[in-house]
Amino acid sequence: MAAQSGSLPRYIVQRLLLIIPMVWLLLTLVFLLMRVAPGDPVTASVGGRLPPDALEARREALGLNDPLIQQYWDYLSGVLTFDLGKTITDNTPITDIIKENGGATLTLTVTAMLFALVVGLPLGLLAGRYRDTVADGGIRIFGIVTYAAPIFFTGILLQLLFLNVFSGWPLLGQSTPITEFSVETKTHILLLDAMLAGDSEAVVDVLKHLMLPAITLGLLICGIFIRLTRVNLLQTLQADYVEAARARGIPEPKVVRSHAFRNALVPVVTIIGLLIALLMSGAVLTEKTFAWPGLGNQLITYIEQRDYAAVQGIITVFAILVVVISILIDIVNALIDPRVRY
């Protein structure tokens, strides 16, 4: 018993320590990728716009004239001290971009995840409970189609729908300019700022803007939840302890509700960890579709400008986030389900 109770802290420490090599490898990968890029990043992004000596000064300032190993060291130590360098095109510190635009991405992803959970889990359980009925078929088709529809297509369809049915509904951006100016920036999360300011009109405005992007991104994730919960429930319903409950004469609805549902839902936590990567990919596309001022949108803008430094910085942040969040979810998972720890 003593060994077992001691294994949870050990598991947590192990997982936390794993963050270091994973992040290091990802950073190395990002660095190498950005260095195999052909030509000179400064010429690629601001080539025609600055005189040659100014270009040379930019190159020197970015450390591109240093030997590769020096650049690698500067990059790694920079990340450790939360310094991700500056963009080539507009000379903005990357950390400022993260601060300014991170809040919008966070708002979008969290709301989308909540939407997916609220819609996907019940549908998945329903489909599993009534296997091979019309409801099951319908729900599975819904899940497959929402997962199959590219985010930007779902987005365009929703935009067309709202344009025609609720004319005047905001389709693009995070808020009207008035809200943006009137709400004082404190947390860089507009919704939170509006709430803190007690400005109910601004809150409604932000929520209206948030609804379509969140549904669009949420629908993608929702399909996965449906599929997983359904299969989980099917497997749980075949488990011995469920069979035992049935054998004791407990009526089927009660067996499903109090014995099967709970255990069918445990793996969902694991899946959320795996979904973080998908959620981030999805956020990039959603932000582009709805002109949502998040990190993904910034990433695409900088890619269009061939700004390697900015792309490297933003990708670095995404990489670190993915590793840290997935490992934290692993730990949460171990707390919920003792089987994971061993």
Add this chain to the structure above:
Amino acid sequence: MASIRGILAPFRETTGFARWMLLVGVVIVVFFTVLAVGADWIAPYGFAQQSANGVDFPKAAPPGDGHLMGTDRLFFDVWSRVVYGARTALEVIVLAVSASLVLGLVLGLISGYVGGWIDRVLVLVMDVLYAFPGLLLAIVFGFLLAEKIGAGVISAAGALTVIYMPQYFRVVRSSTISAKESTYVEAARALGAPGRTVVGRYLFGNVIHSVPVIGTLNAADALGTLAALGFLGLGIQPTDGAEWGFDLSRALEDVTSGIWWTGLYPGLAIVLLITGLTLVGEGLNETVNPVLRKRRLRKITVEETQK
């Protein structure tokens, strides 16, 4: 012949929804393959054609009147671009999935069979690639490959290969490891079979069967990623080929003017083909995977014994 019957045998045992999914999926995929192969005959115009018989196409004309699905703001015929889009999509997907399959299979077999530090390094690299958000990886690779060898089918397929290879690697590696310890492989080794023969003859056949399910599901996913790259302007350029994702990025600008046909049709094409591929994959999975499989109960006829 026997092998074909071997493939069809699980299908005959499927029931209800699984069989239905497989059938509908196959029909959809075949439909798009026909579009792709016969694009030159099916499409009324070229994918970058702006006039016919000396008459310019109308700009952003609604469906009807010589243009089944209308025209877009570049004067292109939407239906022709949808048809040629199928060709681009299938080209890229076939290239990407087969490249990642071959690479993943070879590396997985080596990693699983040889073990040691090669195994450890490969696993680490693949885990890192796998952990990274797929689209972001594709964006970075697509961006770099486009700069290096020019945007086109090859660079798009290359970017997709990087994302999907780790999955094959994982599956193949783990089945190799478990098959390596089995008695028949041990027997082969005891008989003095060289490593090449063991891997090529005994392990390969044992590992390959899990690939079709991942392959079709990956193809579905790859199509979405290809469209996403096109949507972000990192995929195939409009003059090189018709690509649904790129068309949707242009359609995004049309939405506020109430132009729906430039977005709806390419979008529907993506959804249909992805759904088709997913149905095939899921159907196969339910057919092959014993956990999900539900066998059809066959009627047993008992012959009456003659007196």
